[in-house]
Amino acid sequence: MNDKKQFHVDWARCIPFIGIHIGIISLCFVDFSWTAVLFGIGFYCIRMLAITGFYHRYFAHRAFKTSRWFQFVGACVGNASIQRGPLWWAAHHRDHHLHSDTENDVHSPTISGFWFSHMGWFMTKEHFDLKEDRIRDFTKYPELMFITKYDTVVPALFFALCLAIGWSWPHLFPDAKGVWALTVGQMIAYSFFASTVVLYHATFCVNSLLHVWGTRPYKTADTSRNNALISIIVFGEGWHNNHHHFQSSARNGFRWWEFDPTFWALKVLSWVGIVWDLKEVPPHVIHRTADAEVDKDETTSADVHRNLPTAKTRQEESVTSEAL
Ligand SMILES: [Zn+2]
Numbered sequence: 001m002n003d004k005k006q007f008h009v010d011w012a013r014c015i016p017f018i019g020i021h022i023g024i025i026s027l028c029f030v031d032f033s034w035t036a037v038l039f040g041i042g043f044y045c046i047r048m049l050a051i052t053g054f055y056h057r058y059f060a061h062r063a064f065k066t067s068r069w070f071q072f073v074g075a076c077v078g079n080a081s082i083q084r085g086p087l088w089w090a091a092h093h094r095d096h097h098l099h100s101d102t103e104n105d106v107h108s109p110t111i112s113g114f115w116f117s118h119m120g121w122f123m124t125k126e127h128f129d130l131k132e133d134r135i136r137d138f139t140k141y142p143e144l145m146f147i148t149k150y151d152t153v154v155p156a157l158f159f160a161l162c163l164a165i166g167w168s169w170p171h172l173f174p175d176a177k178g179v180w181a182l183t184v185g186q187m188i189a190y191s192f193f194a195s196t197v198v199l200y201h202a203t204f205c206v207n208s209l210l211h212v213w214g215t216r217p218y219k220t221a222d223t224s225r226n227n228a229l230i231s232i233i234v235f236g237e238g239w240h241n242n243h244h245h246f247q248s249s250a251r252n253g254f255r256w257w258e259f260d261p262t263f264w265a266l267k268v269l270s271w272v273g274i275v276w277d278l279k280e281v282p283p284h285v286i287h288r289t290a291d292a293e294v295d296k297d298e299t300t301s302a303d304v305h306r307n308l309p310t311a312k313t314r315q316e317e318s319v320t321s322e323a324l
């Protein structure tokens with residue numbers, strides 16, 4: 001169990017991921033366009049919210065409830081981030097919480113090194129498969145299984161959307177000139193390639209930087225950290241030590257000044273009834289900081305999350321079996 005594991009990069013299956021990075025060279029061959037930049041920022045924001053709100057807080061942690069149709073909408077928008085399917089993503093993330101910063105953690109910078117935790121781990125043959133036993137509570141939905149199995153369908157549709165916008169813009173807005181003009185090339189360069197690459201590395205920072213850079217107000221059994229700077233680009237996920245302390249919460253920013261737009265977006269959606277039962281953090285959990293040594297027998301953050309066992313009882317058991 002403690003033998004050093006060997007991982008092997010699956011270069012053939014990483015061609016799309018590498019190709020998207022190479023694609024940003026296209027920025028050198030198109031004129032600057034504010035329209036394309038604004039589309040890129042818009043796509044970044046909506047896809048980041050789907051990753052943080054749905055892939056992470058909903059599918060991995062079940063921090064709120066929603067309808068079947070809206071969970072599929074969230075899954076599809078998250079899938080447009082080109083970070084594989086929702087169930088693959090959430091199952092691996094549950095694995096991270098189950099084994100945080102141990103030899104069995106899929107992406108621990110302190111165990112496997114910074115770059116492996118940032119992007120190396122998901123490029124390896126050993127991490128391509130869906131860990132179905134980790135996510136049994138969602139495998140019963142065929143539509144989620146479909147986009148998880150065929151995880152390039154939604155990205156292809158997103159690419160087609162970018163093409164369609166770039167093609168139709170001059171027809172719809174013939175007076176848009178100069179930096180406000182928009183061509184297919186500009187749309188692909190800025191709004192598809194650049195937006196997706198920035199989205200990639202912002203998301204990956206949660207797995208890499210947020211276990212090495214920042215503060216640790218809570219004595220969790222891992223190296224998770226809070227980082228206000230990273231929280232800005234990952235829409236509230238920067239409060240990662242808070243999150244490891246109490247994983248099932250719909251909010252990672254426990255205090256009003258902890259920037260967490262993902263929670264605010266979920267709150268707005270709850271006001272209109274699209275999502276409901278947002279899990280909040282009990283006040284005594286918020287106030288139990290590093291100064292207050294956690295009683296070993298006391299219920300910890302992981303206990304409270306019904307999908308995940310405690311850090312001290314990390315075992316190979318299914319994360320979700322008890323949730324069903
Ligand atoms: Zn973590």
Ligand SMILES: [Zn+2]
Binds near residue numbers: 056060061093247
């Ligand atoms: Zn998490």
